[in-house]
Amino acid sequence: xxxxxxxxxxxxxxxxxxxxxxxxxxxxxxxxxxxxxxxxxxxxxxxxxxxxxxxxxxxxxxxxxxxxxxxxxxxxxxxxxxxxxxxxxxxxxxxxxxxxxxxxxxxxxxxxxxxxxxxxxxxxxxxxxxxxxxxxxxxxxxxxxxxxxxxxxxxxxxxxxxxxxxxxxxxxxxxxxxxxxxxxxxxxxxxxxxxxxxxxxxxxxxxxxxxxxxxxxxxxxxxxxxxxxxxxxxxxxxxxxxxxxxxxxxxxxxxxxxxxxxxxxxxxxxxxxxxxxxxxxxxxxxxxxxxxxxxxxxxxxxxxxxxxxxxxxxxxxxxxxxxxxxxxxxxxxxxxxxxxxxxxxxxxxxxxxxxxxxxxxxxxxxxxxxxxxxxxxxxxxxxxxxxxxxxxxxxxxxxxxxxxxxxxxxxxxxxxxxxxxxxxxxxxxxxxxxxxxxxxxxxxxxxxxxxxxxxxxxxxxxxxxxxxxxxxxxxxxxxxxxxxxxxxxxxxxxxxxxxxxxxxxxxxxxx
Amino acid sequence: xxxxxxxxxxxxxxxxxxxxxxxxxxxxxxxxxxxxxxxxxxxxxxxxxxxxxxxxxxxxxxxxxxxxxxxxxxxxxxxxxxxxxxxxxxxxxxxxxxxxxxxxxxxxxxxxxxxxxxxxxxxxxxxxxxxxxxxxxxxxxxxxxxxxxxxxxxxxxxxxxxxxxxxxxxxxxxxxxxxxxxxxxxxxxxxxxxxxxxxxxxxxxxxxxxxxxxxxxxxxxxxxxxxxxxxxxxxxxxxxxxxxxxxxxxxxxxxxxxxxxxxxxxxxxxxxxxxxxxxxxxxxxxx
Numbered sequence: 001x002x003x004x005x006x007x008x009x010x011x012x013x014x015x016x017x018x019x020x021x022x023x024x025x026x027x028x029x030x031x032x033x034x035x036x037x038x039x040x041x042x043x044x045x046x047x048x049x050x051x052x053x054x055x056x057x058x059x060x061x062x063x064x065x066x067x068x069x070x071x072x073x074x075x076x077x078x079x080x081x082x083x084x085x086x087x088x089x090x091x092x093x094x095x096x097x098x099x100x101x102x103x104x105x106x107x108x109x110x111x112x113x114x115x116x117x118x119x120x121x122x123x124x125x126x127x128x129x130x131x132x133x134x135x136x137x138x139x140x141x142x143x144x145x146x147x148x149x150x151x152x153x154x155x156x157x158x159x160x161x162x163x164x165x166x167x168x169x170x171x172x173x174x175x176x177x178x179x180x181x182x183x184x185x186x187x188x189x190x191x192x193x194x195x196x197x198x199x200x201x202x203x204x205x206x207x208x209x210x211x212x213x214x215x216x217x218x219x220x221x222x223x224x225x226x227x228x229x230x231x232x233x234x235x236x237x238x239x240x241x242x243x244x245x246x247x248x249x250x251x252x253x254x255x256x257x258x259x260x261x262x263x264x265x266x267x268x269x270x271x272x273x274x275x276x277x278x279x280x281x282x283x284x285x286x287x288x289x290x291x292x293x294x295x296x297x298x299x300x301x302x303x304x305x306x307x308x309x310x311x312x313x314x315x316x317x318x319x320x321x322x323x324x325x326x327x328x329x330x331x332x333x334x335x336x337x338x339x340x341x342x343x344x345x346x347x348x349x350x351x352x353x354x355x356x357x358x359x360x361x362x363x364x365x366x367x368x369x370x371x372x373x374x375x376x377x378x379x380x381x382x383x384x385x386x387x388x389x390x391x392x393x394x395x396x397x398x399x400x401x402x403x404x405x406x407x408x409x410x411x412x413x414x415x416x417x418x419x420x421x422x423x424x425x426x427x428x429x430x431x432x433x434x435x436x437x438x439x440x441x442x443x444x445x446x447x448x449x450x451x452x453x454x455x456x457x458x459x460x461x462x463x464x465x466x467x468x469x470x471x472x473x474x475x476x477x478x479x480x481x482x483x484x485x486x487x488x489x490x491x492x493x494x495x496x497x498x499x500x501x502x503x504x505x506x507x508x509x510x511x
Numbered sequence: 512x513x514x515x516x517x518x519x520x521x522x523x524x525x526x527x528x529x530x531x532x533x534x535x536x537x538x539x540x541x542x543x544x545x546x547x548x549x550x551x552x553x554x555x556x557x558x559x560x561x562x563x564x565x566x567x568x569x570x571x572x573x574x575x576x577x578x579x580x581x582x583x584x585x586x587x588x589x590x591x592x593x594x595x596x597x598x599x600x601x602x603x604x605x606x607x608x609x610x611x612x613x614x615x616x617x618x619x620x621x622x623x624x625x626x627x628x629x630x631x632x633x634x635x636x637x638x639x640x641x642x643x644x645x646x647x648x649x650x651x652x653x654x655x656x657x658x659x660x661x662x663x664x665x666x667x668x669x670x671x672x673x674x675x676x677x678x679x680x681x682x683x684x685x686x687x688x689x690x691x692x693x694x695x696x697x698x699x700x701x702x703x704x705x706x707x708x709x710x711x712x713x714x715x716x717x718x719x720x721x722x723x724x725x726x727x728x729x730x731x732x733x734x735x736x737x738x739x740x741x742x743x744x745x746x747x748x749x750x751x752x753x754x755x756x757x758x759x760x761x762x763x764x765x766x767x768x769x770x771x772x773x774x775x776x777x778x779x780x781x782x783x784x785x786x787x788x789x790x791x792x793x794x795x796x797x798x
Contacts, residue, residue, distance in 0.1 A: 158646065175638055176779070273758045280754030281747070288761065445760070464792050465576075465656075472792040481645035485653050485789050490738065491761045499643055501653060501789045511776055 056228030058098035059238030065090035075142035076364040087246035092253040095242040099211040102239030116167030123160035142364030156199035162482035163203035179507035181209030183261035186254040191217035192321040208506040218247040287495030287505040292448030295441035296326030302453035314477035320424040324449035371400035374423035447489030525704030527566030528714015544608030555722035557730035563718035567687040570715030575685035579633035586629035621675040628679035655787035657685035659738030671699035680782035697721040732756035739763040
């Protein structure tokens with residue numbers, strides 16, 4: 001049913017000249033009035049998740065020394081999915097020692113070629129178990145099955161495949177230098193892309209000849225434990241990969257363990273700063289991939305429908321639990337009203353619900369803690385005078401769900417514009433000149449990623465150069481690839497993951 | 512004829528393209544290796560550091576957006592200017608007690624080092640940038656961009672050569688800088704500011720402060736608008752202080768103590784690269 005049909009198609013202007021658009025570009029397709037989507041849930045019947053998992057240390061699953069366990073729930077149902085070990089200093093010490101032994105006795109003695117072959121095996125076995133891993137990821141973390149199936153798991157496999165190939169070619173990566181492994185790497189990953197972040201951490205570390213102790217997030221440990229099974233099944237030498245589960249305290253045991261040569265952390269800027277501080281004076285290497293408040297800049301000459309899709313992908317992908325999310329929309333005045341209207345229309349079509357359903361666009365918020373945090377920000381936004389709009393569709397009664405949300409009438413100093421919310425919440429500001437857009441874009445302590453939407457190539461390069469962030473998506477957003485370096489400027493972190501640049505954090509270079 | 516009385520120089524700081532004294536009006540005595548007074552140097556304060564950080568930040572946009580070719584020519588120009596003032600700098604090093612031959616050698620190496628880094632400005636992104644073959648239909652490339660404002664803590668050894676060796680790679684990449692000059696002998700570093708001033712280096716790109724590290728390093732490393740610290744002083748407490756302060760705003764820190772600034776290995780592009788951030792740009796490929 002066409003709405004807004006009363007408007008003339010050629011209305012918006014670009015630099016004074018009418019910009020031709022399709023006569024139908026303001027029509028809205030309203031399928032929902034005609035059809036209901038049938039539910040299309042992915043079956044989880046054949047996916048085995050144990051009732052209880054121990055740590056994976058020295059090639060074996062072992063019980064925690066102190067015998068304490070934590071629970072992981074399915075955030076879409078609030079039901080307990082499994083129990084996992086809570087790592088203490090004893091467990092971490094055991095894991096670090098196993099990693100050290102493996103580093104000295106086996107891993108550093110292998111040739112790059114043989115190391116690479118093990119890593120290729122890991123890539124292949126992730127592909128072989130991809131369906132199971134995708135379903136597990138969705139059950140444990142609440143992300144839509146379409147995303148875990150089409151993004152998280154295939155990218156994780158691709159990451160191992162990419163870095164496997166580097167293992168015997170490292171001498172070509174660093175002009176004029178010889179790379180050497182660091183030793184034992186402590187790695188701490190977040191809950192938003194559990195298996196993928198594991199791949200980002202473990203693949204380059206192993207390729208460069210290091211061994212690892214990795215801690216997955218306490219709300220999403222299961223795919224890491226399934227990856228441990230893969231390491232075992234692939235015959236990876238004992239102790240090369242160790243998985244210790246637990247929460248922040250377990251993480252700090254890893255950070256502060258004297259036997260760890262390097263820390264790689266992905267998570268919030270607040271925790272990243274604590275880690276950087278606790279490593280002061282130790283000489284340990286450190287890479288941080290921290291928070292963001294990505295500006296998504298839309299110029300008047302942007303292709304509007306593509307841009308709306310891009311905005312949706314930038315902020316609602318993975319429930320907005322994305323450090324590089326385009327959470328601040330900066331839109332040029334002339335196009336703002338129409339763009340926001342189209343965005344609202346599009347938001348109405350987003351399906352919030354069962355993460356296992358293949359039609360679902362927005363799944364469950366990862367945990368109660370995060371759910372509360374997002375709601376707190378919604379409250380702050382409203383209290384500070386911003387104008388909140390949410391889509392009107394149904395959301396499940398049980399589980400943690402949040403409707404896609406936009407805030408209009410915000411200013412640069414609003415809390416919701418400055419702080420990372422990590423949820424499906426977008427703030428919208430307008431601008432007149434490119435210079436104003438850049439100033440607003442750069443006016444946060446973060447610098448992880450940003451988007452630019454325009455038809456004009458020269459403007460893309462100019463704007464992209466001036467945004468102080470590690471990734472620029474022009475006329476696209478939230479794209480990832482193992483060959484593509486990722487990481488932040490300013491308080492969004494240091495070091496890169498992915499691509500050739502992703503090797504640097506895991507080597508010492510000698511003359 | 513009566514003996515001519517020498518005109519002594521007042522050593523000041525170099526901030527934002529000007530030569531102010533410390534806002535505190537404090538000075539300290541710079542002595543030669545035998546303990547004799549050579550000159551008074553400014554004893555800068557945290558306020559001076561804040562002024563320098565403001566100047567460095569203001570200069571960053573313009574400097575980082577200059578073409579690499581232009582930055583290379585300016586670095587080359589610094590070398591040219593230094594060549595013309597060789598005897599002045601050798602004299603300043605000798606004042607401190609350095610033997611004449613060694614002093615001349617230090618100045619000549621400093622000149623050559625500038626030329627070395629001048630040549631990197633328009634090559635660094637070719638050696639360290641990449642085009643990335645992503646599996647989707649996008650064009651994707653990564654280039655190094657300058658980190659921002661870099662605080663440099665210079666050592667007391669080879670005061671001119673170390674100063675030049677630390678500043679050159681930082682500004683070659685497009686960063687701006689705040690240098691805490693060698694504490695014991697800051698004279699060559701201050702005079703180097705005059706060379707910079709005469710070399711088309713825009714004001715604020717290099718800021719040179721003198722004084723006590725114990726009074727300045729804390730403010731420099733905790734300043735929220737400084738993006739990175741390059742520390743060349745091998746001191747355990749200083750390193751820890753810098754590391755801890757850096758965490759306040761996720762600064763990049765490189766401790767780079769060197770026993771021998773003469774070494775050839777001081778000339779390498781990784782010194783430029785370490786103060787650059789990789790930026791990756793995506794764009795769809797299609798009709």
